[in-house]
Amino acid sequence: MKQAADQLLTEEITAEREWSVDGIPILTASISLPRPIRVDGRTTARIDRYYRMLQRSYLLYCERMLFPQSAEAYWAAIRNSTPLPRDTAALNYRVTWNHSGIWSLYTQTRESIGQRRAELLRRGDTWDLLTGYPLALSDFFPRHSAWKKRLRAAARDEILRQEAAGVAHYHENWQQALQDFNSQNFYLTAGGLCFFYQMHTIAPAVEGIPVFCLPFSPEGPRLPEAE
Secondary structure, eight states, X not given: OOOOOSOOOEEEEEEEEEEEETTEEEEEEEEEEEEESOOOSHHHHHHHHHHHHHHHHHHHHIIIIIHHHHHHHHHHHHHHTOOOOOEEEEEEEEEEEEETTEXXXXXXXXXXXXXXXXXXXXXXXXXXTTTOSBOOGGGGSOTTOOHHHHHHHHHHHHHHHHHHXXXXXXXXXXXXXXXXXXXXXXXXXXXXXXXXXXXXXXXXXXXXXXXXXXXXXTTSSOOGGGO
């Protein structure tokens, strides 16, 4: 029987691109993504292809969506004799778990366009190194368990604790907003399974991306091979 690699060895691949108007740079995009050091099988080839595609897609998004906004701000600045825009977009990653045949990380974009507050968007990726496919959040809980309810309860308890301590502030309707959880928004860490809500979803922008974690336990979350 084929065995999964315990870890995935990767290197950082970077790229940068600049867009200009009248020869003046107004938007810069920087990218940092992982790449398997050895692409020698189905799993590594699939992971390599995925992050290469992610890089191309993000650069295309910057060109088609962000650059026109920066160009519009440029011409407005020319008309109004105000400072020219110097917008930035970045796509980075962080590996949070890399053993037991599972590779988990998150990628995150940070975009500072015009006078708006920097916008963050995060995505979690957790790969099964045997199959070469992503694992679902439900894979880390026993079958037929109410794992969505457990996650929402954990987030609710932590939010109540934070607000009581005065260390964070959430929207008035945060309890209702917790119901709209995206099951792709998770990754593994040494402390357990972490799940998150996107910026603005349950809290003001100043709170960034709220993250909640559940420690590993026999009732879940637990590694799939523990079943």
